[in-house]
Amino acid sequence: MRGEVARGTAVRRPQISVEGVRVSLIGEGTVDLGGIGKGWALDAVCDLLDARGVDRYLVDGGGDLRAGNTPAVPWPVGVGDGLVAWLGPGAVATSSTERRRWTTEGGGVAHHIIDTVSGVPAFRGVTTAVVVHRRATTADVLATTLVAGGAALVETVQAHGAEALLQGDDGVWWMTPGMVAWLNGPALS
Numbered sequence: 001m002r003g004e005v006a007r008g009t010a011v012r013r014p015q016i017s018v019e020g021v022r023v024s025l026i027g028e029g030t031v032d033l034g035g036i037g038k039g040w041a042l043d044a045v046c047d048l049l050d051a052r053g054v055d056r057y058l059v060d061g062g063g064d065l066r067a068g069n070t071p072a073v074p075w076p077v078g079v080g081d082g083l084v085a086w087l088g089p090g091a092v093a094t095s096s097t098e099r100r101r102w103t104t105e106g107g108g109v110a111h112h113i114i115d116t117v118s119g120v121p122a123f124r125g126v127t128t129a130v131v132v133h134r135r136a137t138t139a140d141v142l143a144t145t146l147v148a149g150g151a152a153l154v155e156t157v158q159a160h161g162a163e164a165l166l167q168g169d170d171g172v173w174w175m176t177p178g179m180v181a182w183l184n185g186p187a188l189s
Contacts, residue, residue, distance in 0.1 A: 067091070094128065116148070124151075
């Protein structure tokens with residue numbers, strides 16, 4: 001069964017304190033910034049390169065990418081199933097349930113993208129989301145948002161000035177209209 005949590009597993013909601021710009025975790029636990037950290041780190045590095053006058057660059061932050069402001073030719077970036085996005089100035093981020101997944105004790109499938117309401121892995125019909133945006137942090141957050149919340153959030157992604165390519169549970173790829181300009185590759189089914 002998808003998203004099955006082992007019997008006896010308690011989902012404990014962390015207690016968080018926010019004071020000004022300081023955020024603290026109360027009690028035991030850790031904070032994993034993996035869901036936003038790569039995008040933020042990419043933006044920090046690229047902002048530094050921009051400030052130093054470097055125009056042509058492609059920075060890889062563990063699979064999420066950001067390209068410089070004035071590339072002579074867009075960078076070809078593989079985004080899945082032989083599809084290529086041509087990345088000019090901006091960023092591309094991918095989130096997927098196909099990696100970092102495991103079988104539960106009950107034989108179900110689980111993965112690392114958690115539904116914040118139920119506390120169990122999210123299964124919302126989207127297995128992979130590729131998002132392009134001018135900022136890597138935004139692309140990173142929106143890609144994870146689509147996998148965690150499903151295709152119903154596509155309008156939210158577009159409202160933030162981003163475009164998306166999504167793969168459904170059935171393996172079919174589909175995209176927002178503006179994503180067409182970013183792609184070059186086999187016809188999408």
